[in-house]
Amino acid sequence: xxxxxxxxxxxxxxxxxxxxxxxxxxxxxxxxxxxxxxxxxxxxxxxxxxxxxxxxxxxxxxxxxxxxxxxxxxxxxxxxxxxxxxxxxxxxxxxxxxxxxxxxxxxxxxxxxxxxxxxxxxxxxxxxxxxxxxxxxxxxxxxxxxxxxxxxxxxxxxxxxxxx
Amino acid sequence: xxxxxxxxxxxxxxxxxxxxxxxxxxxxxxxxxxxxxxxxxxxxxxxxxxxxxxxxxxxxxxxxxxxxxxxxxxxxxxxxxxxxxxxxxxxxxxxxxxxxxxxxxxxxxxxxxxxxxxxxxxxxxxxxxxxxxxxxxxxxxxxxxxxxxxxxxxxxxxxxxxxxxxxxxxxxxxxxxxxxxxxxxxxxxxxxxxxxxxxxxxxxxxxxxxxxxxxxxxxxxxxxxxxxxxxxxxxxxxxxxxxxxxxxxxxxxxxxxxxxxxxxxxxxxxxxxxxxxxxxxxxxxxxxxxxxxxxxxxxxxxxxxxxxxxxxxxxxxxxxxxxxxxxxxxxxxxxxxxxxxxxxxxxxxxxxxxxxxxxxxxxxxxxxxxxxxxxxxxxxxxxxxxxxxxxxxxxxxxxxxxxxxxxxxxxxxxxxxxxxxxxxxxxxxxxxxxxxxxxxxxxxxxxxxxxxxxxxxxxxxxxxxxxxxxxxxxxxxxxxxxxxxxxxxxxxxxxxxxxxxxxxxxxxxxxxxxxxxxxxxxxxxxxxxxxxxxxxxxxxxxxxxxxxxxxxxxxxxxxxxxxxxxxxxxxxxxxxxxxxxxxxxxxxxxxxxxxxxxxxxxxxxxxxxxxxxxxxxxxxxxxxxxxxxxxxxxxxxxxxxxxxxxxxxxxxxxxxxxxxxxxxxxxxxxxxxx
Numbered sequence: 001x002x003x004x005x006x007x008x009x010x011x012x013x014x015x016x017x018x019x020x021x022x023x024x025x026x027x028x029x030x031x032x033x034x035x036x037x038x039x040x041x042x043x044x045x046x047x048x049x050x051x052x053x054x055x056x057x058x059x060x061x062x063x064x065x066x067x068x069x070x071x072x073x074x075x076x077x078x079x080x081x082x083x084x085x086x087x088x089x090x091x092x093x094x095x096x097x098x099x100x101x102x103x104x105x106x107x108x109x110x111x112x113x114x115x116x117x118x119x120x121x122x123x124x125x126x127x128x129x130x131x132x133x134x135x136x137x138x139x140x141x142x143x144x145x146x147x148x149x150x151x152x153x154x155x156x157x158x159x160x161x162x163x164x
Numbered sequence: 165x166x167x168x169x170x171x172x173x174x175x176x177x178x179x180x181x182x183x184x185x186x187x188x189x190x191x192x193x194x195x196x197x198x199x200x201x202x203x204x205x206x207x208x209x210x211x212x213x214x215x216x217x218x219x220x221x222x223x224x225x226x227x228x229x230x231x232x233x234x235x236x237x238x239x240x241x242x243x244x245x246x247x248x249x250x251x252x253x254x255x256x257x258x259x260x261x262x263x264x265x266x267x268x269x270x271x272x273x274x275x276x277x278x279x280x281x282x283x284x285x286x287x288x289x290x291x292x293x294x295x296x297x298x299x300x301x302x303x304x305x306x307x308x309x310x311x312x313x314x315x316x317x318x319x320x321x322x323x324x325x326x327x328x329x330x331x332x333x334x335x336x337x338x339x340x341x342x343x344x345x346x347x348x349x350x351x352x353x354x355x356x357x358x359x360x361x362x363x364x365x366x367x368x369x370x371x372x373x374x375x376x377x378x379x380x381x382x383x384x385x386x387x388x389x390x391x392x393x394x395x396x397x398x399x400x401x402x403x404x405x406x407x408x409x410x411x412x413x414x415x416x417x418x419x420x421x422x423x424x425x426x427x428x429x430x431x432x433x434x435x436x437x438x439x440x441x442x443x444x445x446x447x448x449x450x451x452x453x454x455x456x457x458x459x460x461x462x463x464x465x466x467x468x469x470x471x472x473x474x475x476x477x478x479x480x481x482x483x484x485x486x487x488x489x490x491x492x493x494x495x496x497x498x499x500x501x502x503x504x505x506x507x508x509x510x511x512x513x514x515x516x517x518x519x520x521x522x523x524x525x526x527x528x529x530x531x532x533x534x535x536x537x538x539x540x541x542x543x544x545x546x547x548x549x550x551x552x553x554x555x556x557x558x559x560x561x562x563x564x565x566x567x568x569x570x571x572x573x574x575x576x577x578x579x580x581x582x583x584x585x586x587x588x589x590x591x592x593x594x595x596x597x598x599x600x601x602x603x604x605x606x607x608x609x610x611x612x613x614x615x616x617x618x619x620x621x622x623x624x625x626x627x628x629x630x631x632x633x634x635x636x637x638x639x640x641x642x643x644x645x646x647x648x649x650x651x652x653x654x655x656x657x658x659x660x661x662x663x664x665x666x667x668x669x670x671x672x673x674x675x676x677x678x679x680x681x682x683x684x685x686x687x688x689x690x691x692x693x694x695x696x697x698x699x700x701x702x703x704x705x706x707x708x709x710x711x712x713x714x715x716x717x718x719x720x721x722x723x724x725x726x727x728x729x730x731x732x733x734x735x736x737x738x739x740x741x742x743x744x745x746x747x748x749x750x751x752x753x754x755x756x757x758x759x760x761x762x763x764x765x766x767x768x769x770x771x772x773x774x775x776x777x778x779x780x781x782x783x784x785x786x787x788x789x790x791x792x793x794x795x796x797x798x799x800x801x802x803x804x805x806x807x808x809x810x811x812x813x814x815x816x817x818x819x820x821x822x823x824x825x826x827x828x829x830x831x832x833x834x835x836x837x838x
Contacts, residue, residue: 065793069751072758084765137511143800147744150751150797157754158629 013081013088015096019103020077023156026107027070030114034063038121045129055128055135059121062142066114069153073106076160095164102159109152117145167521168495169462170822172484176455177477182447185475186440186825191257192471193826194464196493197443200457212448212455220441226270227434233273233420234427236280240417244424251558253425254833260433269430272423279417286410293403300399302358303385303392306350310388310395319368321375323382324356331357337374342367350392358383428831436827443825459493459822484517492517494819502527504570507563512807514819520650522815526806529643530570533805535577536639537748537798539625540587540756541610543791548575559833571795574802584609585749586621589787590756599764599779600772625750626757632746640742640809644735647813648672654814670707671731677703738809744801752794759786 007014042056077099082088124138173195177185189195203209244250259265303310314320325334331349338345344364351358361380363371388395420427448455460468465481472479484492494514496506498521505523508530515521538544551571554560560568582588586609593611597604604613612620625632648668655664714723763782767775811817827834 062796068755068789068793072755075758075762076754079761139796140800140803143797144804146797147747147801150747153751153754154747157750161626 010089011093012091012096015093016077016081016088016091016099019096019100020074020081022100022107023077023103023110024067024070024074027073027110027114028067030111031064031067031070032114034066034114034116034118034121035060037115037118038063038125041122041125045125049129052128052132055132056125059124059128059135059138059142062121062139062146063114063117065146066110066117066149069149070106070110073103073153073156073160076157077103080160098163099160102156102163104156105152105159106156109149113145113149113152117142117149120145166497167515167517167519167819168497168822170459170484170492170495170517171462171465171481172488173458173460173468173479173481174456175458175472175477175479176453177475179449179452179454181475181477182444182454185472185477186444188471189443190436190440190825190827192464192468193824194468195458195460196822196824197446197456197458199446200448200455202448212450215444215447215449215454217441217445220438220445223434223437223441227431227438229270229273229277230427230431230434232280233276234424234431236276236283236417237420237424237427240283240414241421241424242418249554249557252831252833253429254835255429256835257827260429260436260827260829260832260834265426266430266433269423269426272420273427273430276417276420279413282413283410283417286406286413290403290406290410293399293406297396297399297403300388300392300396302351302353302356304351304396305392306348306358306360307391307393308348308360309390310385310392311390317365319361319363319365319371321361321363321380321382322358322385323361323375323380324358325378325380327352327355327357329357329378331359334374334378337377338363338371341370341374345371425831432829432831435830439825439828461495461822486518489517490818491820493822495822496521496523498523501573504566504573505530507566507570508803508806510563510821511803512811513817514821516816516818519816519819520654520814522806522811525646525650526810529646529810530802530806531573531577532581532639533745533802534574534798535579535581536636536745537801538574538578538752538794539582539585539749540589540752541579541582542587542589542592542787543752543794544575544577544579544582546575546791547578547795548572551575584621585623585625586610586612587753587756589783590753590760591626592760592783595757595760595764596779599767599775625746625753629746629750632749633743636742636745637739639745640739640805643742643805643810644738644813645672645675647810651814654816666707666713671735673703673707674705738812741809742805744805748794748798748801752790752798755790755793756787759783759790762786 001009038060042060045052045056078084081091081096081099120142121138124135124141127138128135189197202212238244310322312320325331331347335347338347338361342363344367346362348360348362349357350360361371361375390398460481469479469481494517496509496514498506502523505527508526509515509522535544538547548571551568555565555568555572559565588610593607594604605611606613606616606618608618609621612618623632623635648671652664652668655661655668713720759782763779763786766782767779770778
């Protein structure tokens, strides 16, 4: 079977899987980068003051949610495609492409907001270093970025659930 | 729920009674002592002096000592159980200010600080011993005493060559120069080889040349007596002694563990001394009298003046003038429902003295918005229960305590709204019964199988997000109208009735016009004729023209355009921002549902005895994560709606918090005494 034949036979599932893969994969990359940036900054502070571990850890975890959102969208896409009840092979090309399009907001939003949030979290670790009592303000700044990941989640969710 | 009226207090008293008077003020906790405004040109004022700061310095030194002692105890003593959830002891004010207990705690603290110093010295000594042993290690193979010195006939050279140097070649080269030489090899490490050269003085010059070729450099081994091995044994003995001494000292520190409570109580006491001494340092002294300038809340004034009669002093109180308002401290008066909101207000900024206390206005919206976004019966009960537990067990104080009490209300609100909108750990009931193949239970609002006939959820965010979105925006509109009404009231209170009508009333007329227009258009109602409705809109638009009333010439036109642009983008942007109510509600439900599906998936084909534990394992991890995430997110977004959308309309911030001279304790609670 050539690649072209494969694509003709499986175009619907292929595009659907591509969407789910992008939503989960790119959002996880964003989270990995975000938590990575924040983790590096946190480790720098912990070398000086290990008692701030819990605050650093919470700040590091915050950019981790994009990966979870990506997973949720990827999962819902797979469910909509019928992967879990065995009807995925009958997915039409149209619907596969719709799923792909629906997954894109989460993929892009998760990737970029995760990185941006990681940078805010890393900067907020400076607050922990200088004024540990004011660290919750740093958390508030991080959650402002979070909202845009939630909006990406929302629009992807609406498109998947009500798209077809 | 208002801003407490303050009165300026000026008091002149006798220095002999100053200590007792300040103690009374601290006990009553109703006077903030301010820096007096000194009129420098007046020779009478200029003649007054500041009290000495000696006692303040002493109190701060005591606090530092107690803090140091508690730190030492925390570092070397046994771990404390309970952590943040340890209840604080309740003592009377008399016990807190008991001098005997204070002095003995200070003595104990002094001993702990001394022990800490000993521990540091022991660590330093051990480091020194370790370094010495390391420097001796390469010489251990040598049985020559290290102090062996050159004699007039024989030169003895201790030294090193590079690790790569060929020692056999060195020996051969030396032997060629003279027979009266001997090389003793001591040992080597990664970089160097250690050796001793013994040679007759007659051959020394020749040997030096050979050594130079091999890169020999002399080692300084001054201060050692005996062989390296002897020294090493001695050092390891000293090391063992030092270890023993360290263990003994740490044990002595640990023996102070039962006194931790006394030390903490003393630390609280020292904080009271410091705040009283700081207040004293803000007074002004003449020879025998002192002058106090401060603020007292008007409701407390009578109670204070009653007690002041026992002292030889004179006083006056007066209402602040409007130009003094920026200096007047702000105290919010709340009840059990509005007081927890103070933490939210303070995070933004306290209202100005002539502003409005937002707590009461904000409270219903805050609790409702939080509940609407969090909306889950299970989550709400967990949040309220956990916060109630903390509240009952430790009675947290300050901002944290307010937050905990706020979260109890928010948790209850989430549970109620969650019940009405059909959320119990998202769709736990559907998934769990589905996995076990049981019929779905019938519970009104919460779990409604098709055709069961009981009322369904009032709002179904998963099935019908559009209705929820419209509802969110409508609730947001209500909050904005309330904020505008507050603005209207504030302007009227300050006598600017026309400003209120033109700036706020205009928009209400326009909103009304739009609402009527929309209702007519959709045929919901035929209130007013189709032709009559735009009249309301036009009236509103005409009123907009008044926006330029204070500008002149061409400025009027730009003022009107600016007002229209800002108004339209501002109000509509603000109302759209309330869409986050629906977004957060949906995000929480979707993530919770995905965890439920994931949990039910492996158990679908397995017997219930295996499937149920797997279900609850995934369920617990997933929902714990979702709760944590949602509490933080919901808290931030609810606060944000207050700060940016609600406060924007009317709030006048910039108040200075009222900081009375009072008893503020961290480790103990003071029992109320009559």
